[in-house]
Amino acid sequence: MPNKKSMSNPALYEQLDKSSWLWTPPGSTRKKYDSHDFPGYGSYDVRTTPPQSDILIIGETLDQKEKNKVFLKELEATAISGNDILSSTFYVSGLVTLSAGKLAPLCLMLVGFVLYLFRGIYHETVMALPCNGGTYNILLNCTSKQVASMAAVFAIIAYITTGVVSALEAVAYLQTALPDEWQIDQQMATILLLLFFCMLTNLGMQESAFVAKAVFVMHVAVLTLLSVLGTIYMLFNPYLLVDNWYTPFPPVDAAGDILPGTVLTAIFYGFSSAMLGVSGFETSSQFVEEQAPGVFPKTLRNMWMGVMLFNPLLSLISFAAMPLDEIMEHKDTVLARTAHVVGQWVQRSLHLPEHLNFGPVLATIVSVDAFIVLAAALLTGYVGINGLIRRMSMDRCLPQFFLIPNPWTGTDSFILVGFFLLCVSQVIVLDSDVEALGGVYCYSFLTVMTIFALGNIMLKIKRPSLPREITVSWLQSIIGLVAVIIALLGNILGKPQLLTYFFVYFLIVGTLVLVMFQRVRIMRLIYKVLKKQKKKRRLSSQSDTDSEDGDPFEDQPLIPKRTNMDDIEEVDDEEEGDKLVPEPPRPPREHQTCLAAISNVVKHVQTVPFVFFAKHDDLHMMNKAVLYIQLNEQTNKIIIVHCTTSRNTSSLQEHVKLLDLLYPRVKISLLIVNSNFNVTTVEWLSQALEVPINAMFISCPDENFTMKVSQLRGMRIIASND
Numbered sequence: 001m002p003n004k005k006s007m008s009n010p011a012l013y014e015q016l017d018k019s020s021w022l023w024t025p026p027g028s029t030r031k032k033y034d035s036h037d038f039p040g041y042g043s044y045d046v047r048t049t050p051p052q053s054d055i056l057i058i059g060e061t062l063d064q065k066e067k068n069k070v071f072l073k074e075l076e077a078t079a080i081s082g083n084d085i086l087s088s089t090f091y092v093s094g095l096v097t098l099s100a101g102k103l104a105p106l107c108l109m110l111v112g113f114v115l116y117l118f119r120g121i122y123h124e125t126v127m128a129l130p131c132n133g134g135t136y137n138i139l140l141n142c143t144s145k146q147v148a149s150m151a152a153v154f155a156i157i158a159y160i161t162t163g164v165v166s167a168l169e170a171v172a173y174l175q176t177a178l179p180d181e182w183q184i185d186q187q188m189a190t191i192l193l194l195l196f197f198c199m200l201t202n203l204g205m206q207e208s209a210f211v212a213k214a215v216f217v218m219h220v221a222v223l224t225l226l227s228v229l230g231t232i233y234m235l236f237n238p239y240l241l242v243d244n245w246y247t248p249f250p251p252v253d254a255a256g257d258i259l260p261g262t263v264l265t266a267i268f269y270g271f272s273s274a275m276l277g278v279s280g281f282e283t284s285s286q287f288v289e290e291q292a293p294g295v296f297p298k299t300l301r302n303m304w305m306g307v308m309l310f311n312p313l314l315s316l317i318s319f320a321a322m323p324l325d326e327i328m329e330h331k332d333t334v335l336a337r338t339a340h341v342v343g344q345w346v347q348r349s350l351h352l353p354e355h356l357n358f359g360p361v362l363a364t365i366v367s368v369d370a371f372i373v374l375a376a377a378l379l380t381g382y383v384g385i386n387g388l389i390r391r392m393s394m395d396r397c398l399p400q401f402f403l404i405p406n407p408w409t410g411t412d413s414f415i416l417v418g419f420f421l422l423c424v425s426q427v428i429v430l431d432s433d434v435e436a437l438g439g440v441y442c443y444s445f446l447t448v449m450t451i452f453a454l455g456n457i458m459l460k461i462k463r464p465s466l467p468r469e470i471t472v473s474w475l476q477s478i479i480g481l482v483a484v485i486i487a488l489l490g491n492i493l494g495k496p497q498l499l500t501y502f503f504v505y506f507l508i509v510g511t512l513v514l515v516m517f518q519r520v521r522i523m524r525l526i527y528k529v530l531k532k533q534k535k536k537r538r539l540s541s542q543s544d545t546d547s548e549d550g551d552p553f554e555d556q557p558l559i560p561k562r563t564n565m566d567d568i569e570e571v572d573d574e575e576e577g578d579k580l581v582p583e584p585p586r587p588p589r590e591h592q593t594c595l596a597a598i599s600n601v602v603k604h605v606q607t608v609p610f611v612f613f614a615k616h617d618d619l620h621m622m623n624k625a626v627l628y629i630q631l632n633e634q635t636n637k638i639i640i641v642h643c644t645t646s647r648n649t650s651s652l653q654e655h656v657k658l659l660d661l662l663y664p665r666v667k668i669s670l671l672i673v674n675s676n677f678n679v680t681t682v683e684w685l686s687q688a689l690e691v692p693i694n695a696m697f698i699s700c701p702d703e704n705f706t707m708k709v710s711q712l713r714g715m716r717i718i719a720s721n722d
Contacts, residue, residue: 007054009688015046016639016669016689020657033664034527036602039636042660042669044653049674050684058687059680071292076209077284078302079216080380084162084280085303086219086310087377090370091169091434092277093315094331099494100270101250101261101324105316107270108277112308114487115278117480118449119300120472125456126285126296128468129717130710133391134285135448138455140395141717142462145632146517149397151455153510154447155282155388160419160505161441162279163381164426167193168434170374172332177367187432191424193378198420201382204409215376222369223310226339226362230317233342236349241320250328255493272442272490277311279445280377282452286384289710297469317342332434339366382416389415394694396608396634397513422505430501439495443502446488453481463720465702467709520605520634527598534595609637609689611696612718613677617642617652619659621699624719626659629697630666638668641685643677679711 019041072080096104131137135155139148171189178184234241249261252269259265284291284299291299318327318334321341330337343362352358390412393402406413430436456477459466492499515522610633612625622640629638640656642649649672656670675681686693693714700720701709 007058007684007687008690009048012046012048012671013689016043016671017637017667018043020044034599036527036599036606037524037636037665039606039665039667042656042667044657044660044670046670047672047674048688050681050688054684055675055680058683062679062683072209072287072290072295073292074295074298074302075216076213077287077291077295077299079212080209080287081280081283081299082216082303082306083212083219083373083376084283084380085278086216086223086280086306087166087169087370087373088277088279089223089310089314090173090335090374091165091332092274092311093318094327094334095276095434096270096274096315097318097324097327097334098250098331099252099273100266102245102247102319103249103263103266103270104274105312105319107267107274108312108315109308110267110271111274111277112304112312114275114480114483115281115304115307117476117483118278118281118453119297119304120470120476121453121456121480122281122285122300123297124468124470124472125452125459126288127470128459128463128466128709130288130296131712131714132285132287132289132387134282134388135452135455136388136391138452138459142455142458144628145395145397149392149513149517150510151448151451152388152392152397153506153513154444154451156385156509157444157502157505158279158441158448159381159385159388160422160426161437161444163194163378163385163419163423164190165434165437165441166374166377166381167423168427168432168437169332170371170378172434173336173367173370173374176333176336177364177371187427190427190432193375194420194423194427197375197378197382198416201379201386201416202406202409202411202413204411212376215372219369219373220306222365223314226335226342226366227310227313227317229342229346229362230314230321230338233345234317234320237320237345240323241316244319244324247324253494255496268486269490269494272487272494274311275446275484275487275491276442278307279441280380281307282448283380283384286387314338333367335370336363336367339363382419385419386412386415389419392513394692396516398516399512422508426501426505429504436495436498436501439491439498440502440505442491443488443498446484446491449484450481450488453477453484457481463700463717465700465720466717467701467703467705517634520602523598523602523605527595527602530595530598605634606636608635608695609639609691610635611639611641611685611689611691613682613696613698614640614642614652615677615699617649617655619655621719622655622659625697625699626663626666626668628718630663633695636666638666639671639689639691640668641671641673643673643675643681645674645676677706679707679713682715 020043021041092108093104096107100107125138126134129138129141133140136148136152139151167190168186170193171184171186174189175184175186249263249266251258251261252265253259254265281300281303284296284303288296314335318338321338322330322334326337327334340359340363342359344359346352346362347354347356347358389398389402392398393400402412402414402418404414405411426437426440430440456472457474460471460474460477610629612622612629614622614625625640626638629635642652652672653670656668660666660668673681673685682693682696685691686696694716697716697718698712700717701707
């Protein structure tokens with residue numbers, strides 16, 4: 001991409017920043033505002049033509065970048081997201097058995113049906129807005145920025161808990177692969193594993209599609225081997241499976257009360273816990289821009305097939321290999337112990353040599369595979385959280401220091417180290433309890449899925465004209481939404497004590513986001529409080545002076561009396577007169593400095609301009625855009641851009657002038673660009689005005705839109721004709 005400085009046009013920006021009014025507009029209310037709240041009036045008669053040389057350079061660069069871009073194919077894209085979702089196979093079976101007992105395979109199958117509904121929901125929603133960011137990106141283009149950021153907070157908590165659960169389970173499976181005399185401190189080993197990947201990502205290690213593909217193929221091969229051997233074992237040895245079927249349902253915790261287990265409690269709480277098995281389904285939507293055309297729906301299909309096949313089948317095999325009590329006791333390493341039993345049976349059945357020890361060998365293969373896949377899921381967590389936090393920081397939802405790169409490696413060390421510290425705090429606070437961590441993760445992940453289903457419904461309501469590949473029925477969207485709400489309710493009732501930990505992390509991250517959103521309002525409030533205190537001090541000092549001197553209007557001489565010349569200090573000759581009447585004391589300098597500093601900070605925060613592309617001279621649409629920007633962005637400068645080759649724009653100019661007068665806290669300017677609206681024009685404007693693409697907004701496209709939605713490259717859809 002050409003250097004932005006080489007195409008920046010400060011003169012154009014100065015024209016837009018200069019007021020078109022030569023005198024004070026009639027009815028002006030600027031005197032009501034402080035200096036940081038009144039940016040002045042905009043300019044309405046600026047017209048520019050992009051230089052043809054710049055347009056050619058940008059067009060060639062974008063074409064070359066598109067040609068050189070390597071897109072992920074089906075296997076690579078499935079591997080990156082599949083390693084995440086299929087890693088849950090190693091721990092979800094045991095966790096579901098605690099709540100559902102013998103109905104655990106049925107609950108896992110029900111989750112597969114719910115995931116089938118979400119295949120369509122994700123397909124419609126993500127392909128309508130094919131940009132990285134998942135839930136955050138969808139809600140950002142369908143609702144307000146505050147709603148999108150709060151949804152992103154849940155996603156951040158989900159990433160944190162995913163990292164911790166993956167690290168804990170990786171260590172647990174590693175322990176089964178080591179000799180019995182080698183005991184590992186699980187908490188310390190988990191922290192060291194988190195630290196190891198934190199250092200790797202800080203050194204610049206990114207998720208490799210080739211490595212992910214190799215890990216995924218190995219993982220699927222191991223699961224397939226265990227499934228095939230386990231199915232054969234189950235057919236020849238159904239006795240333990242039958243015995244487990246006659247065991248009673250486990251008692252459940254319902255909001256602190258222990259209830260006896262029934263079919264309904266087993267299905268309800270088992271289904272709620274089993275939703276942990278689809279964690280990672282949203283991963284593919286986080287890197288949809290890197291996938292080749294048509295690949296994203298295939299990744300959703302492949303992940304659904306993996307979950308639908310392996311999770312219920314492996315749970316059923318474990319019931320044939322171990323008693324129910326043993327499964328509950330070793331819930332963290334169920335598959336390794338199942339592999340040990342199946343391997344020993346295979347060795348006996350095939351009369352293999354005793355020194356082969358196929359049972360321990362198969363268990364070790366499963367354990368090593370689990371360690372590698374769970375570690376790969378941990379790396380996915382680091383890479384995913386880095387991308388999400390970086391996107392939110394660029395949108396000014398989080399502090400800008402997160403964007404400061406490491407001077408030695410160029411990585412986002414503030415993000416990665418912060419993620420590591422939050423993960424370590426969770427390990428310590430929850431004392432490495434996988435069940436508790438799974439509950440916290442379910443809260444955050446199911447909330448994300450609930451919000452995503454709501455985002456799909458909002459897309460139908462607020463962006464009906466937006467082109468999309470498929471459109472799922474309202475019934476499918478509503479059933480999917482109700483299913484995840486039921487699962488969320490089941491986790492809340494089953495583990496209410498975990499709500500405290502969940503809300504602690506929500507408050508930590510949510511408060512940071514909230515402060516960033518409300519920082520201008522907070523600073524304005526502080527400014528008004530200090531200003532009011534300053535005024536009170538001044539009035540108090542004046543009243544004290546008046547009380548000492550008596551009534552200033554009674555018996556007061558025109559010329560002050562000099563009763564005692566010794567009390568009057570000598571005055572320099574340069575002074576124009578004797579200062580005999582005492583002046584009110586000036587307010588402390590620190591108050592003036594503090595007020596000025598706050599005012600300057602507010603001005604600095606709001607100096608970033610935002611651009612809205614007006615397709616037509618539509619006052620209603622432009623007014624909606626101004627209201628949206630005022631509500632969601634901390635700025636006092638809006639540039640309305642109209643791309644046209646027509647010379648008659650007088651009506652548009654009058655409408656922008658009207659908006660500028662209606663909203664005195666925002667400087668609204670109009671820029672007429674003598675060009676068509678396309679990718680190169682948008683990029684040229686971004687460089688000429690030095691405004692990032694994600695600070696440019698448009699109204700909702702329709703089927704006549706000249707560009708593909710994927711070419712918007714982060715431009716936000718903020719309004720539609722409703």
